[in-house]
Amino acid sequence: MIGNLVFHIGDPKNGSSSIQQAMQQRACHCETVSYVCQEELNASAMAYAIDPKRRAEKEQGKKRRKLLFSQKADWARSHEADLGLISAEFFSAVPPKALIKALEEFMPQYTETARIVAYVRPHAGRALSGYAQRVKTGTELCTLDESIEGQKKRRMLKYAQRFLRWQNKFGDRFTLRPFLRSEMRDGDVVADFFETVLQGAPFRLDPISSTNESLSLEEVAAMRRVQRRLVADGVPEFMRLSLGGAIGRALAATPGRYRTKMALSRAHAEALKTLFVEDAEQLDQSFFGRPLMVGELNAAIEKGLLQGQSLEPLDYYPETQLWRLERIAGDIARLVNAQPRGWRLEYQRRIGQRLDRIEDQKDTEVLRENATRVWALLDELIAELLPPKAAAAE
Structure with missing residues (x-):
């Protein structure tokens, strides 16, 4: 045991x-x-x-x-x-x-x-990375400005009380690392x-390969269009999450992709400090004994861009390429809505999230064909997420 x-x-x-x-x-x-x-x-x-x-x-x-x-x-x-x-x-x-x-x-x-x-x-970095992740998985399609405004209602970045509850229940068996x-x-x-x-x-x-790598600025902008199409076509949230995960994993292994990192503007960072400075102070006092989280809020302001980055897809991709992205997303939506068990089961098996196989299911051939077609469309979609010259060469 x-x-x-x-x-x-x-x-x-x-x-x-x-x-x-x-x-x-x-x-x-x-x-x-x-x-x-x-x-x-x-x-x-x-x-x-x-x-x-x-x-x-x-x-x-x-x-x-x-x-x-x-x-x-x-x-x-x-x-x-x-x-x-x-x-x-x-x-x-x-x-x-x-x-x-x-x-x-x-x-x-x-x-x-x-x-x-x-x-x-730290609060600022989490707000930014969380936004990119939610766009990738289709749970948030607004602008970064709107997302930060919405942090007033989000509870996950109110760290201190949440982690104190774990400490209160588990005592010194709870470890929080920055x-x-x-x-x-x-x-x-x-x-x-x-x-x-x-x-x-x-x-x-042993070394491990990069996983769940963040999307670039340009890819986040394009994924707003892709996921908006999946939402419009009725793809459920759990399926959009898996599709976003698969796209992110594939992009991480794709050469020639966009590499611009998302960054907060100074105004964004100042807004986040106003929202979370008290939480940061409590977190530092309760767990770290020094101003780690407050210091990171201040550093985010110092490093903040004078002007915010654009998340408008047309600033990075021609309309014809965005149209192809939406068309492919629509084709994917039809397939996964028709056979929800097909591609997703195969994806979860590939990443090790579940241990059964398509072969263990009823309608094996139908599910396998569905999964194969979705994978092929995802390959097309990844090619269209590359910079226009690289996408044209694919």
Whole structure:
């Protein structure tokens, strides 16, 4: 049986994908502490199952919760290791008491010993990267100006009270690390994560490929058009999220793409400081003992652009190329709406998020054909997201 569990709970946009890829690849080698990782790429399904905001149907939610935590209990019993690592960035939005209750019910041996590790990205950087991520996955299609104005209502960047709830429930078994290169081991979140999890035991890391790489400014602008078409054609949010993830992964491996980094204007940074300076002060006082988060808010203002960047697709792509993007997005929408299990199941299998295969499903040939056609269209879409000259050469 596993000796103890460590839950990595995010936050989102804090290197979770890289950590999970390193876990899945067993990239960390330690001679003094043995560990085993979750079989799936991430444990998001577990996090969703105990999130009261996501359990729309109470009875169905209870069944899902029982199934997933029972499976993880079986996993813990079937392995001999000092540590079991479970990672899902969406645990960070779950009430800590919901995780404790699930442990008490399904894995009581870990209730008093389980450890929690979280990372927190400074407010300004998180607001920017979160916006780009939401555009990529189709959950936000407004301008950056509108997104920052909307931060007044968002709760995820109100860090202090949320992380204090975890600390109050888990005490010194909760560790919050700043997502800052200057503060992380070797300036790398993967190295820092294993340093934290292994509590200083010596280890070495195999290199891992870049994952969940941020989109460029130009790509974010174009994705607003792509995702707007998917929304207009009735593609559900969970499917838009997977399509955005696939596009991002493909672009990360594509040469000749746009490379302009998104940046905040000085006005954006000043607005974010006004919104979050009190939270930053509380976070620094409660967890870091020095002005890390406040300092980053000030630095964002100093580095801010005098004029904001354009997110108008026509500033980077000709209308004919944008029209082709929308047409391809429309073709993708028809296919995934017709067979929601086809391409998405294959995508989740490819990235290790689920272990079953199309071959395990009914209508195997229909699903496989659907997936093949969607992949081909995604290749076309990636080509159209390249700069006009590069796209024309494809």
